[in-house]
Amino acid sequence: MSNYKVTRLDEIEPLDDGRVPMQPVRHHLGITAFGVNGFTGREAGDRLINEHDESAEYDRHEELYVVVEGHARFEIGDETVDAPQGTLVFVPPDAKRTAFAEEAGTSLLAVGAAAGQAYEPGGWEIWTPLNALYQAGDYAGVVEKGREPIEASGYPMPLYNLACCESLAGHKEDAIEHLRAAFERRPQLKELAREDSDLDAIREETGFAEVIA
DSSP states (O other): OOOOOOOOGGGSOOBOSSSSOBBOHHHHHTOOSSEEEEEEESSTTOEEEEEEOOOSTTTOEEEEEEEEESEEEEEETTEEEEEETTOEEEEOTTSOEEEEESSTTEEEEEEEEETTSOOOOOOHHHHHHHHHHHHTTOHHHHHHHHHHHHHHHOOHHHHHHHHHHHHHHTOHHHHHHHHHHHHHHOTTHHHHHTTOGGGGGGTTSHHHHHHHO
16 A cells, blocks of 8 residues: 555644744645645634745745745845745755745645755754744753754754753853754754854854864
């Protein structure tokens, strides 16, 4: 029997990091070849896509947005794109983009990956339930609640974020070891670490110099 899965977008529980709720399609279906998330605006005027670009060296995703239901409005750079149901909007990494629901119940799918690279899941699905603690400055709470699931997942970005929280909470050795694990899986994160103030508390540690070299 083929190992396929079938679901509906509205059957996937959204995750909310305090910005725009996202439906973790990739995580829900176990997709490993590309990233795909869902976004639904309950009311007209709701923001569907956070304003962002994909220009960071460790990211560089091309993204395709598909309006599955309803009517959306995209703002890409200085331009506005009207996007009724069935519209496909492709955005390259460097372009700033956001989107809004023009009518209640508007749903999008976002599909993305970096050109010329094997896809690596970012693991935001693991980090999102912890983000509110991080934003509130409860770094010890992130470590207590998040260490086990983050270590089990092996995703580089949550490991990096855990290291930041451990640095801020005074767990210097743990922070360096989790940075090491994150860099082994995604070396590009070293560029982010060189300027990240969350890591200032461990920057003078011998182990930090070793892992970031």
